[in-house]
């Protein structure tokens with residue numbers, strides 16, 4: 001039976017449409033699974049091919065809360081994506097016995113149990129993490145509890161979408177469209193955080209705008225809090241101390257003024273009415289031009305306690321100890337200790353003093369901050385920087401777990417390690433609007449490492465690197481054998497080519513991009529690199545012993561001895577002649593170029609190692625990493641050349657034999673300008 005011409009054309013069109021629908025959906029499916037970094041370490045790459053794939057069932061017992069249901073859904077989704085080769089029946093059981101620390105869980109093969117809903121979710125993620133590395137289900141036995149109750153990210157995001165020290169695009173929060181539009185990405189962001197146990201998020205910059213406390217911004221914060229809540233994440237806000245004046249119509253922000261206290265109490269009540277589980281305030285006060293209690297002759301404790309009284313038992317005030325002042329002639333490295341240590345015991349019980357990991361500012365290497373262990377009557381949090389303001393931004397591969405580990409494991413000499421002396425942990429986030437979240441694929445590892453160490457500060461860096469690399473890229477043993485050591489050596493490479501042997505803060509003005517050890521003309525003395533290295537014809541380094549600023553005396557005596565003997569911190573603590581004899585037998589002047597060269601050589605090797613991984617990695621991410629490694633190799637040379645050109649000029653010494661001369665004369669490096677560098 002023949003068809004009429006019109007009918008044939010209609011059928012052809014229908015067939016073409018069907019074909020194009022199939023093609024489109026195939027394309028869409030491929031695009032949805034394109035390896036562009038969006039799926040982070042939660043890719044659940046298949047363990048078996050589709051034919052071997054066996055079914056998995058998940059049973060949830062004892063709770064039907066949104067969080068418990070997320071745990072079940074996460075497992076269902078994860079197991080389906082992982083495609084286990086043997087049948088699995090997983091049970092998620094909420095126990096009736098409270099007692100465990102919030103978030104604690106047990107995994108015994110196919111059985112996950114916890115006394116809390118969030119513990120079930122953490123247990124689900126933990127099981128998937130183990131399975132994702134290729135471990136057999138029956139062999140997985142975990143019994144975990146978080147070391148700290150507060151494990152938080154600090155976003156330095158501004159309401160206009162700019163991120164201070166952000167190298168991953170714009171703010172991850174779509175401030176302008178909130179609260180009406182809450183991007184689906186907010187769910188994925190909360191999920192990623194929950195997968196590593198992060199349970200608090202400060203949503204705005206510590207250099208805070210008072211508008212964050214206005215009703216329209218409280219509505220935006222509420223929308224985020226509602227989205228994050230099922231994932232066990234509480235929202236915190238950075239509060240501008242002068243808000244009662246800026247937006248409250250008062251003439252003062254004096255923390256002892258009754259009207260100011262009443263204003264904060266009412267504002268806090270307004271926040272809790274909108275967000276019943278609001279976490280509290282983070283405050284940067286009297287630091288780098290921010291307002292604070294000292295503007296009224298009051299102490300940091302007066303300021304923090306006033307806010308703590310407004311919040312009461314509902315939340316916490318996190319008060320930053322990152323303070324230093326231009327008018328203060330004291331060594332910048334000493335100022336926070338001088339200011340805060342005498343206040344020990346004066347803070348309210350819901351105040352946490354947040355201290356940066358080192359006494360200056362997130363340098364590639366610093367000794368631990370002397371406040372750790374020195375304020376036994378105060379709750380302390382440690383603040384790390386996950387975004388790499390001083391470590392090459394997003395384009396330099398620097399795995400930060402070894403830096404975090406070095407600080408957390410440091411013995412304070414006051415009855416415990418740094419990890420043991422803090423009760424909370426914060427990381428300055430490196431996330432942004434970029435599709436891959438963190439600007440580079442490898443910077444995802446730093447978000448991951450922060451979360452894992454916040455959960456368990458005893459985890460070794462190599463375990464974290466191995467987990468992350470297996471989940472994010474490939475569980476192939478050959479790949480891991482090559483890439484894990486590459487990651488572990490990467491931060492030391494940055495130290496070598498930027499700030500070897502205890503040098504610090506020699507980066508470009510403002511943006512902190514690239515080398516500028518020669519800068520000496522900035523208004524505030526402590527913003528000039530020359531303040532930190534003090535190099536002249538005779539020698540180099542900051543004397544922080546008894547003959548200098550005596551910052552060493554802020555540490556316990558045994559620790560001070562140890563720090564002084566540590567050559568990696570030589571120029572942090574001592575001013576020494578260029579001919580100073582190192583333990584290697586070489587002079588300092590001979591040792592310095594070796595360090596720079598070692599850093600450059602390590603980065604070159606990283607490039608080769610990565611090139612060899614092409615068979616293991618999808619083309620898109622492989623190329624993205626390779627491109628950044630090229631930038632890093634180029635910039636490591638730039639750092640080496642510019643630094644050596646300057647040290648050579650200032651010491652009046654030619655480079656020791658065997659070291660290549662810098663590519664350009666010193667004035668070429670000095671003339672470089674990058675007003676457009678990101679993150680300022």
Ligand code: GCV
Pocket residue numbers: 156164165206207284288322361389
């Ligand atoms: C948010 C350094 C950074 C600033 C940052 C400050 C801080 O100085 O360069 O961008 O400001 O630390 O931690 O408050």
